Amino acid sequence: MSTSLSPAAVPVVVRGACPHDCPDTCALLTTVENGVAVKVAGNPQHPMTDGVLCAKVSKYTERSYHPERLLYPMKRVGPKGGGRFVRVGWDEALNAIATRLQIIASKNPEAILPYSYAGTMGLVQSDGMAARFFHRLGASLLDRTICASAGAEALTHTYGGKVGMKVQFFAESRLILIWGSNSIGSNLHFWRLAQQAKRNGARLVCIDPRKTETAEKCHEHIALVPGTDAALALALMHELITHDWLDHDYIARHTEGWDALRARALEWPPERAAEVCGVPVEQIRQLARDYGETARRGEPVAIRLNYGMQRVRGGGNAVRAVACLPALVGAWRHRAGGLLLSSSSQFPIQRAALQRPDLLAGRRPRTINMSTIGDDLLRPSSREFGPRIEALIVYNSNPVAVAPESAKVVQGFARDDLFTVVIEHFQTDTADHADYLLPATTQLEHWDIHSTYGHTDVLLNRPAIAPQGQARPNSQIFRDLAQRLGFGEACFQDSDEAMCRQAFGREVDFNTLLAQGFVSLPVPDAPFAEGGFPTPSGKCTFFSEALARMGQDGLPDHLPNFEPGGAHADYPLAMISPPARNFLNSTFVNVKSLRDIEGEPVLEIHPQDAAARGISDGSTVRVFNERGDYHCAVRVSERARPGVVNGLGIWWRKFGLRGTNVNQLTSQRLTDIGRAPTFYDCHVQVETA
Ligand SMILES: Nc1nc2c(c(=O)[nH]1)N[C@H]1C(S)=C(S)[C@@H](COP(=O)(O)OP(=O)(O)OC[C@H]3O[C@@H](n4cnc5c(=O)[nH]c(N)nc54)[C@H](O)[C@@H]3O)O[C@H]1N2
Ligand SMILES: Nc1nc2c(c(=O)[nH]1)N[C@H]1C(S)=C(S)[C@@H](COP(=O)(O)OP(=O)(O)OC[C@H]3O[C@@H](n4cnc5c(=O)[nH]c(N)nc54)[C@H](O)[C@@H]3O)O[C@H]1N2
Ligand code: SF4
Ligand SMILES: [Mo]
Numbered sequence: 072m073s074t075s076l077s078p079a080a081v082p083v084v085v086r087g088a089c090p091h092d093c094p095d096t097c098a099l100l101t102t103v104e105n106g107v108a109v110k111v112a113g114n115p116q117h118p119m120t121d122g123v124l125c126a127k128v129s130k131y132t133e134r135s136y137h138p139e140r141l142l143y144p145m146k147r148v149g150p151k152g153g154g155r156f157v158r159v160g161w162d163e164a165l166n167a168i169a170t171r172l173q174i175i176a177s178k179n180p181e182a183i184l185p186y187s188y189a190g191t192m193g194l195v196q197s198d199g200m201a202a203r204f205f206h207r208l209g210a211s212l213l214d215r216t217i218c219a220s221a222g223a224e225a226l227t228h229t230y231g232g233k234v235g236m237k238v239q240f241f242a243e244s245r246l247i248l249i250w251g252s253n254s255i256g257s258n259l260h261f262w263r264l265a266q267q268a269k270r271n272g273a274r275l276v277c278i279d280p281r282k283t284e285t286a287e288k289c290h291e292h293i294a295l296v297p298g299t300d301a302a303l304a305l306a307l308m309h310e311l312i313t314h315d316w317l318d319h320d321y322i323a324r325h326t327e328g329w330d331a332l333r334a335r336a337l338e339w340p341p342e343r344a345a346e347v348c349g350v351p352v353e354q355i356r357q358l359a360r361d362y363g364e365t366a367r368r369g370e371p372v373a374i375r376l377n378y379g380m381q382r383v384r385g386g387g388n389a390v391r392a393v394a395c396l397p398a399l400v401g402a403w404r405h406r407a408g409g410l411l412l413s414s415s416s417q418f419p420i421q422r423a424a425l426q427r428p429d430l431l432a433g434r435r436p437r438t439i440n441m442s443t444i445g446d447d448l449l450r451p452s453s454r455e456f457g458p459r460i461e462a463l464i465v466y467n468s469n470p471v472a473v474a475p476e477s478a479k480v481v482q483g484f485a486r487d488d489l490f491t492v493v494i495e496h497f498q499t500d501t502a503d504h505a506d507y508l509l510p511a512t513t514q515l516e517h518w519d520i521h522s523t524y525g526h527t528d529v530l531l532n533r534p535a536i537a538p539q540g541q542a543r544p545n546s547q548i549f550r551d552l553a554q555r556l557g558f559g560e561a562c563f564q565d566s567d568e569a570m571c572r573q574a575f576g577r578e579v580d581f582n583t584l585l586a587q588g589f590v591s592l593p594v595p596d597a598p599f600a601e602g603g604f605p606t607p608s609g610k611c612t613f614f615s616e617a618l619a620r621m622g623q624d625g626l627p628d629h630l631p632n633f634e635p636g637g638a639h640a641d642y643p644l645a646m647i648s649p650p651a652r653n654f655l656n657s658t659f660v661n662v663k664s665l666r667d668i669e670g671e672p673v674l675e676i677h678p679q680d681a682a683a684r685g686i687s688d689g690s691t692v693r694v695f696n697e698r699g700d701y702h703c704a705v706r707v708s709e710r711a712r713p714g715v716v717n718g719l720g721i722w723w724r725k726f727g728l729r730g731t732n733v734n735q736l737t738s739q740r741l742t743d744i745g746r747a748p749t750f751y752d753c754h755v756q757v758e759t760a
Contacts, residue, residue, distance in 0.1 A: 085535035086114065086588035089128050090196075090514040091655050092189035092218070094377075094413075094525025095260040097124055098589050099131075101515060101535040108132050108515050108536050117589050118239065119526045125259050126652075126668075127659050131515070134496075134662050135539070141495055141502075141510035142540025152485045154503035161541065161551075164507050169555035171490050172208070175461050180209035181436050182461040186444065188217055190467030190658065191545075193519030193532060194425060195570045197467055200546035200553075200563075202426035207558050209431065211460075212438040217474065219524075220745035222381040222412055225390035228615040228744070230599075231606030232416030236373060236409040237594060238526045242267040243407035244373040246274050246365045248358075250393060251300065251380025253283040256652035258525060261375060274365075276358060278303070279379070280647060281675075281717050282710045293358065294712045295348040297647050297751050298383035298632035304392035305629065306344030307359045308336035311399050316363025318401025325602030326398050328614025328626070335626045347629065349714070366400035371407035378412075379649055383752040385630030387744025391615075392627035398611040406597040411525075416605070417594055418522035418529065419578035425570065427562055441468075442748040443739045445476045448483025462490040466511070466545050471500035472657040473721050475737040475748045478699050494545055497661055500724045510542040517544040518567035520574045520584070527592045529575060531584040546570070623743070633740050634696075634754035636714055642696045642754035644680065644716050648733040649751075651719040660723045672703040672727050675717040676757060681707040684758060691728065691760040694718065696753070699735040702728040702760050716757060 087099040098117035102110040111131040115122030144164035145156035175182050185205045191197055205212075214220075223233050241247060241264040254262040262285065269275055275289040278300070286292040295303055311317055312333060322329050341359070345352035366372045374393065381390050394410060402408035423429070437457045439447050452459045463484075474480045484491065484504035493505035502508050516539065519532040538544075543551070546567050553563040565573070572581050583590050604611050619625035636645030650656065653665040660666060674694055676686065686692060688707040693700050694716070703718070711717050718733040740749050 082109070085533055086531070087514060087535060088193070088519065088521045088530035088532040088588070089124070090191035090193055090519065090521070090532070091128070091658065092192055093655065094258050094523065095119065096192070096521055096523030096525065096530060097128065097260070098530055099124070099128070103535050106536060108135060114588060116587065117528070119260050119528065121260070121263070123260070123263070127655055127665060130662060130664055133664060134659065135513050135515050137497070137662065139497055139661065140539055141497060141508065142542060143510060144541070145508045147506050151487055152481070152504045154498065156508055164509060165551050165555055168492055168507055169552055172462060172552070173556060175490070176208055179458045181211045182458040183208060183210040184439055184460050184463050185210060185213055186441060186463055186465045186468060186470060187213070188215060188441065188468040191514060191519065192523070193514070193521055194420065194574045195519045195567050196517060196545045199425050199570050200549040201466065203430060203562055204549040204553050204558070206426065206428055206430035207553065207560065208556070209434045209436055211436050214438050214440040214746060216440055216442045216745060216747045219378050219413065219747070221386035221742035221747035222378055222390045222745070223415070224745035225381070225387040226394060226412055228618055229391050229394040229612055231604045233413040233524070234416050234598065234605060235411035235414060237406065237596060238411055238414070239264065240407040240596065241265060241373055241375065243371060244268050244273055245370040246276070246361055246372045248276050248278060248362070248374045249285060249289060250278045250374055250376045252375060252377030253279065253285045253379070253649060254375065255284045255288070257650060258377065261525065265375070274361060276361070280712050280715050281649065282712070284652070293350055293354055295350050297645050297715060298385060298635065299348040299629065300380045300389040301385055301392040301627055301629040302339065302344040302347040303355065304389070304396060305336050305339035305627070306341045306355050307362065307396060308332070308399060309339045310341060310356060310359030311363050312336055314359075314363060316367055317399055318366070321398060321401035321404065325599070325604070325610050327608055327610045327612050331626055332395060332613035335628065362396070363400060366402055366408070371405040372397070372400065372402050373408055374410040376410055376412040379751070381742065382748065382750040384633045384740070384743060384749055386742040386747065386749070388624070388627045388630055395611070395613050395627065403597065403599040409599065413524040414527050415522065415524045417527050417592060419575060420522055421573060421576045421578070424573045424576065430560065440741070440746055441470070442475065442741065442746070444470055444474050445479030445483055446739055448486065448489065449479060460489065464492045464494070465501055466494040469499045469501045469657045471504060472723055472732060473734065475734055475750060476698055476739045477724065477731065477734040479739070494548055499657065503725070509548055510540060511548070512538045512542045512544045516542065517546075518571055520571040527594045528589045529579050529584065529592065530589045531571065618744070630743055632752040633749060634738070634752055636754050639754050642756050644714060644755050644757060646694070646716045646718055646736065646753045646755045647751040648718040648720045648737065650721065654721065657721045657723055660726060666726070672722045672732065673706050673719055674703050674757065675706045675708045675711040675719070677709065677711040677713045678707050679713050680711070680716070681705070686757065686759055692757050693760045694736060694755050694757050696736050696755045698738060699731070701731050701733060701735045705757070716755065
């Protein structure tokens with residue numbers, strides 16, 4: 072192994088980490104010959120990766136050496152949003168950006184907004200140097216809600232943090248509920264563990280409105296109506312109670328709020344849930360029996376919950392309801408029992424050292440929710456809102472494609488008086504709207520360090536090749552801007568490698584990371600076998616005092632969707648828009664080999680719903696609601712359940728039939744808990760175009 076960037080005659084293999092927003096966070100081995108990365112493979116020594124990568128990242132050299140990679144800074148020419156740029160030097164670009172930011176900041180720095188998400192999950196290239204820069208500037212803060220905050224906050228109100236089972240032990244479970252997740256597409260390495268369990272006799276149940284590739288391969292598929300998971304979970308509790316499949320000792324010692332939850336669950340007989348969820352009552356009864364009796368026999372029952380089920384109005388409540396189940400049957404007693412949604416809080420990240428909130432120096436800037444960027448860009452200054460947003464610095468995100476209600480987002484980005492900087496690998500839909508477009512390095516070209524939300528290992532990423540063209544790491548771009556703005560604090564001089572060391576301080580042995588590329592955290596095998604949840608009481612909180620204090624229901628309940636389909640005369644279909652397997656959010660859409668597999672933007676519709684509308688397979692349809700319309704190809708397929716259509720995402724708008732994608736239809740309404748978007752709570756109508 073070597074970290075040398077100088078072209079070597081003999082191939083070298085460099086250890087790295089997959090940067091993408093995926094729970095697997097694989098360990099990478101990049102083979103470099105004469106300074107060129109020729110192969111990116113999974114590290115066989117890293118147990119979770121086990122030498123295997125998904126199709127997307129196996130093609131990483133195709134993405135990194137893509138002929139359309141941004142290689143030079145560029146400046147807009149022509150109208151805003153037109154996507155026409157000319158090459159400029161780094162100094163010219165950085166000086167112009169610094170000057171403009173300084174002018175705005177001298178009036179009110181809160182008129183400047185960073186906009187970023189998880190293009191890379193690396194702690195240094197995401198919100199390391201960038202956070203220091205924006206804190207020092209006093210810019211508006213960004214509430215990073217676009218993916219997971221409903222579930223994350225719900226989990227925190229129940230377990231005290233984003234904590235759960237150790238993923239590797241799913242291989243030993245006897246019953247696995249895959250709940251709101253298409254594991255084969257989006258959590259491949261978990262699926263390998265589930266397969267191992269299946270070979271050892273485990274039963275797999277998939278709970279998902281869509282008949283995904285994962286649902287097809289499970290023993291049972293419960294195709295519920297979107298946004299009804301809490302009803303299902305409460306009915307399961309009802310059955311556990313009425314059949315006494317409960318672990319009374321675990322409940323008494325390690326939970327709080329049982330009497331209240333018990334009363335709530337008894338309001339949900341399976342018949343009521345079956346009606347709400349649109350599934351046969353016997354399926355609910357059978358699932359409760361499987362879960363309750365398997366646990367009763369002392370065998371491990373496990374739930375792999377994922378974020379797909381919390382993108383609806385009641386997403387937070389739904390996560391809370393499901394998260395209560397393992398404690399009821401004492402599933403946590405076993406290392407292969409319990410639940411995993413996210414392991415993020417298990418990482419001892421030294422955020423203050425990395426992000427330096429002390430640079431705010433007592434200022435308390437307002438917070439803007441990234442999920443309502445459409446509305447917020449269009450808002451004038453006001454007492455409640457604060458100053459109109461005058462400058463936007465976008466990195467690690469493609470909001471024009473991924474944020475809800477695109478028509479508003481595009482209108483906001485098209486404002487002539489908005490100053491927009493986009494730091495990117497490619498000319499995305501968002502990049503088209505930049506005033507300055509700056510080229511960023513990819514994971515093969517920079518240092519970083521990674522936590523993850525799907526396992527409990529820390530990974531180090533070393534650069535394998537030199538930056539392509541004039542690309543610079545995000546961290547360097549913010550260092551360069553800090554220098555131009557005269558930020559003299561020593562932390563703006565820290566190198567990326569130094570920041571990798573700061574990220575975990577002494578909590579993780581950096582020498583081991585340097586030597587093997589990953590370190591496993593010392594998490595107990597069965598972390599909550601004896602309670603010990605990271606809540607104030609150490610118990611699993613069925614009734615949340617914190618939620619009650621916020622004026623919310625302290626107990627989980629079913630909250631119907633804002634837009635449940637069936638209820639609306641003009642828009643009778645519910646639409647969900649889960650990811651396409653060969654893209655990662657909107658990343659990889661421009662990698663031709665992967666786009667060729669996906670073909671074109673598609674809407675899946677059930678044969679009955681298609682027949683009722685005279686829609687034939689393969690034709691072009693107009694999908695529409697009060698927010699807009701979207702044209703795409705239609706696939707008449709039983710992957711869709713009756714009454715629900717699946718608009719697979721997230722295509723770049725410019726690859727769509729009329730320059731739009733599925734987010735033309737989604738709304739900016741937020742979830743019950745966590746202020747998150749409700750992408751899968753969206754009613755539409757469909758007709759032949
Ligand atoms: N290949 C690929 N992998 C990815 C991504 C990607 O875009 N492509 N995205 C990454 C990101 S950002 C994330 S957050 C994770 C997401 O990880 P997951 O949450 O596991 O995401 P999905 O695989 O999209 O699974 C969501 C599933 O939820 C289903 N679903 C929709 N609405 C409901 C509902 O109301 N109830 C239930 N029970 N199910 C529902 C959808 O049909 C879909 O099959 O995946 C990551 N991995
Ligand atoms: N309709 C609908 N909309 C959705 C979803 C859905 O299921 N349905 N899913 C939602 C979810 S779960 C999420 S997480 C969001 C995802 O939203 P985003 O986090 O915006 O994800 P991507 O679309 O992958 O865009 C990431 C961008 O970052 C860039 N990038 C990668 N690495 C770097 C780097 O090192 N430096 C810089 N400067 N740029 C980099 C990539 O080129 C890419 O264009 O989308 C959400 N939107
Ligand atoms: S996207 Fe996920 S499965 Fe694919 S290489 Fe990265 S971490 Fe592994
Ligand atoms: Mo996400």
